Amino acid sequence: MPNIGFGCHCVANDLYNEGFQVIFPIKLKKIAPLFPISRNVLNLKTNFIHMHWIEGYAGFSTKNRIGALIKSLTFIIDVYILKYLLRAKLVWTIHNLYSHECAYPKMEKVIKNFFSKKVDAIICQCKYAKKKFIKEFGAPENKIHIISHGFFKCFENQISKEKARNHLNLRSDDLVFLFFGSIRPYKGILHLIKSFKKLSRDKNVKLLIVGKPKNNQIKKDILNRIKNSPNIQPMLNFIAQDQIQIYINASDLIIFSYKKILTPGGIFLAMSFGKPVIAPRLGCIPELVNEKGAFLYNPKKPDGLLNALEEAIQNKDKLTKMGENNFITADDLEWKRNALETKKIYEGLF
Numbered sequence: 516m517p518n519i520g521f522g523c524h525c526v527a528n529d530l531y532n533e534g535f536q537v538i539f540p541i542k543l544k545k546i547a548p549l550f551p552i553s554r555n556v557l558n559l560k561t562n563f564i565h566m567h568w569i570e571g572y573a574g575f576s577t578k579n580r581i582g583a584l585i586k587s588l589t590f591i592i593d594v595y596i597l598k599y600l601l602r603a604k605l606v607w608t609i610h611n612l613y614s615h616e617c618a619y620p621k622m623e624k625v626i627k628n629f630f631s632k633k634v635d636a637i638i639c640q641c642k643y644a645k646k647k648f649i650k651e652f653g654a655p656e657n658k659i660h661i662i663s664h665g666f667f668k669c670f671e672n673q674i675s676k677e678k679a680r681n682h683l684n685l686r687s688d689d690l691v692f693l694f695f696g697s698i699r700p701y702k703g704i705l706h707l708i709k710s711f712k713k714l715s716r717d718k719n720v721k722l723l724i725v726g727k728p729k730n731n732q733i734k735k736d737i738l739n740r741i742k743n744s745p746n747i748q749p750m751l752n753f754i755a756q757d758q759i760q761i762y763i764n765a766s767d768l769i770i771f772s773y774k775k776i777l778t779p780g781g782i783f784l785a786m787s788f789g790k791p792v793i794a795p796r797l798g799c800i801p802e803l804v805n806e807k808g809a810f811l812y813n814p815k816k817p818d819g820l821l822n823a824l825e826e827a828i829q830n831k832d833k834l835t836k837m838g839e840n841n842f843i844t845a846d847d848l849e850w851k852r853n854a855l856e857t858k859k860i861y862e863g864l865f
């Protein structure tokens with residue numbers, strides 16, 4: 516059974532059923548700060564690596580410029596060791612063009628251009644992502660494969676809407692919008708608050724903001740913006756995995772107010788719970804959802820999000836059906852199919 520290092524947890528079981536043992540990296544800190552990928556390959560006794568996020572290895576998330584440069588150079592050497600000394604095969608799944616809080620775009624572009632040339636295969640999750648990645652980083656087209664994201668069946672989904680609302684002290688006749696997930700600048704939470712506050716003051720239209728802010732400044736900004744807004748309820752904490760179903764099932768619709776995005780994992784989660792969404796026409800989103808399950812808006816228009824919110828309120832009787840359409844679409848995106856398509860790539864590289 517071949518060992519595949521650095522795999523995605525969601526697809527790991529299905530890959531195992533297809534004859535692959537997926538093993539995850541060991542955190543190497545003080546003992547082995549240099550060349551962590553190569554050291555993991557040696558420790559885990561694998562020569563096949565499937566990477567998803569390279570930011571931590573390549574220094575893009577390092578705040579200090581000199582530290583980021585050193586880490587990027589170390590990453591380049593690490594890749595050369597992998598390719599030419601350890602003879603490892605590398606597969607890379609692309610989630611974003613650039614890091615969400617991209618501090619060094621020029622450096623990141625150089626490193627990703629380099630890495631795209633050295634990996635043996637690249638996986639994108641939609642046609643748009645493939646086209647953009649080739650244009651931005653000069654990635655060889657013959658290396659790039661399109662494999663759609665999988666259905667989030669691993670999350671508990673047993674609580675009823677009624678019980679979920681009772682748990683959160685929400686009324687049965689409330690129209691509940693949900694912003695869910697880690698709160699970071701690129702997700703446009705302040706723009707969402709501003710747009711929501713422009714809606715008519717219907718006391719039964721609620722916005723739940725659920726998730727942990729990236730830093731205290733974002734948290735302060737949110738709390739300042741929602742003062743004197745009883746229809747906006749913040750729950751600015753980390754949400755345990757077994758609690759996710761409560762917030763999603765209590766809602767009627769989930770909002771994604773991204774400023775920028777390539778592959779929106781949160782939308783897959785919403786669809787997996789059978790919820791309609793509001794989202795901008797960015798990245799892979801228009802390939803994933805349409806008017807049967809979403810209110811899509813133009814993010815370049817100042818009132819685009821506001822208009823989408825108003826449209827959702829006007830069509831609240833259609834939300835359940837829209838959610839059902841999304842669930843049907845999501846149910847077709849099984850991780851098993853993702854694993855089978857990934858398996859073909861692996862086999863082609865052995």
